[in-house]
Amino acid sequence: MKVDKELTKGSHELILLKLLSRKDMYGYELIQEMSLLSEQVFAMSQGSLYPFLHGLEDRGLIQSYTREAGGRERRYYRLTPAGQGALEEKERQWGIYTRAMERILKGAWGG
Amino acid sequence: MTWQDEFIKVCLKKVPAGAYRIRTEAELREHMEILIQERRAAGAGEEQLRREVLARMGDPARLQKAYQAEGLRRKALEPRYIAECWLTSVVWMELCWFVLYLLLAAVGFGNDSGAFPLYAHPGRTLFVGAVSAVLPTLVSGWYLSGALRFHLHPKRMVCAGLGLIWLVICLEQLGLSALAYGIPLWRLGELFARLSGGSDPTFPWFTPLYAGLLLVWCLLVGIGLPQVRRALDARGAGEEAGQN
Structure with a gap:
């Protein structure tokens, strides 16, 4: 299912932080999880995932480390305590946003 | 491949x-x-x-x-890269200063000679002092704001670089004058008085007030230029997106 890209803009950070709050993951795994859980609504160009993850790493929200997998080194990402704080704040803001949007779309003004 | x-x-x-x-x-x-x-x-x-x-x-x-x-x-976050940028900005400042002084001398500005002697002319002295503060710091600030624009805190980095430039300018002008007049650096009051008071001064505009204003100017440049750069980058990106 496809939605207007403008609608999903800005949500990738929250999604990635949320996914990493469940377990440590590597790039491809994150893309798969994002796509599966959102029924492909939040699929992103896979090449753009890494600069995005690296940006979160720069800001100290996630950390990366290498682990051996199948005889080769693979880079995994994990959430940091600062990332956990940012995730909670983003979830709170997202809740406010969706509730407000729902009220508008459902015509909560009683009309 | x-x-x-x-x-x-x-x-x-x-x-x-x-x-x-x-x-x-x-x-x-x-x-x-x-x-x-x-x-x-x-x-x-x-x-x-x-x-x-x-x-x-x-x-x-x-x-x-x-x-x-x-x-x-990533590069902009490396301490070595930041140090290189700061040092390069000092070189830019020195080059700009050198060219500026050559131009001023060619036009006829001189301490007590030439078509426009500074001695006993506070207006000219102020002009030369202002130009030699504004232009080199703007050139260095522009370089720094470009080289460090990808840093997480570009303003802080540019301000720190310009702070270093301020320090170099002060040390240079005070140091050269200390050597010229044989007054040690720690006798600052005496040095400032000799710099701006007597005949044949090396940098007659260099007073404690000037040094203070120069620092304020450096900080303003350090805050302002990264914003200008960011606005220009955003405009460039917007135009590019429009073309696509």
Whole structure:
């Protein structure tokens, strides 16, 4: 299912932080999880995932480390305590946003 | 060179060489290998597989910008790179100063000679002092705001660089005058008085007030120029997006 890209803009950070709050993951795994859980609504160009993850790493929200997998080194990402704080704040803001949007779309003004 | 190599090469073309580039190349390569295995397992032929993997990875020309920005941001966070930028900005300031003094001398400005002697002319002295403060710091600030624009805190970094420039200017003017007049640096009051008070002064505009204002100016430049750079970058990106 496809939605207007403008609608999903800005949500990738929250999604990635949320996914990493469940377990440590590597790039491809994150893309798969994002796509599966959102029924492909939040699929992103896979090449753009890494600069995005690296940006979160720069800001100290996630950390990366290498682990051996199948005889080769693979880079995994994990959430940091600062990332956990940012995730909670983003979830709170997202809740406010969706509730407000729902009220508008459902015509909560009683009309 | 395989099509995967070609794709990665385009994506990372503008990423500075170093640890970040190596690591990103490994991540991209592994990601593409997983995608290839997945498509192969689904029964895709080589050409179909290539098209599908490239489509999923995205337009390499667009990705190149994202990787370049991230690569430069990483570079800008390296203490060695920051120190190099600061030192280069000092060199820019010195070069600008040198050229400016040659031009002023060519026009006829001189301490107590030439068409426009500074001695006993406070207006001219102020003009030369202002020009020799504003231009070199603007040139250095412009360089710094460009070189450090990908840092997480560009304003702080540019302000720190300009703070260093302020220190160099003060030490230079005070140091040279201390040598010229044989007054040690720690007798600052005496040195300032000799600089701006007597005949044949080396830098007659250099007073404690001037040094203070110069510091304020450096900080203003350090705060302002990164914002100008950011606005110009955003405008450039907007125009580019409009063209696409």
